[in-house]
Amino acid sequence: MELERKFCAGGTAGAGPLEIGEGAEISGYASVFGKPDQGGDVVEPGAYAASLKRLEGCGGRVRMLWQHDPSRPIGVWDEVREDATGLWVRGRMLTEVAQGREAAALVAAGAIDGLSIGYRTRRARKDGAHRRLTELELWEVSLVTFPMLREARVGAKHDGALAAKIRAARAALRGKEGERDA
Secondary structure, three states, X not given: OOOEEOEOOOOOOOOOOOOOOOOOEEEEEEEEOOOOXXXXXXXXXXXXXXXXXXHHHHXXXXXXXXXXXXXXXXXXXXXXXXXXXXXXXXXXXXXXXXXXXXXXXXXXXXXXXXXXXXXXXXXXXXXXXXXXXXXXXXXXXXXXXXXXXXXXXXXXXXXXXXXXXXXXXXXXXXXXXXXXXX
């Protein structure tokens, strides 16, 4: 069975304001229950429970990837859990690696705010135009440009040091542009 991903190459709407957390911490919903995605799939409450329990039992982890690319891990998910809304994640982008720094800068600038899951369907049923996903084997949660589920978004707290670096870089760029205009 092939690994499925909730990703799309189309536009998104409804992105809220972002904040970046200390040490490039991010959090948000990677999946929201009961909402059809752009492919017509609907994740049912409890769909991740067995997978999360299996991972916990064997000491495994859900991976944090960049754009679903398994060769580009960018951080670690410190918490992955189901709640009444969906699959909530909290983790850290590792700014010690180049891709983690780039991801943190893109999230801070508001260029990236999507989350997307990589999984295998274990149980599903057809319900009219929708496929109801009742059990999923979760492999990874990626930061993506275009999430398949519009509500799957990053919300993070602000890291003052990273934000200061980004502001300084912007100011330096503006200064160089001003020098060229003179």
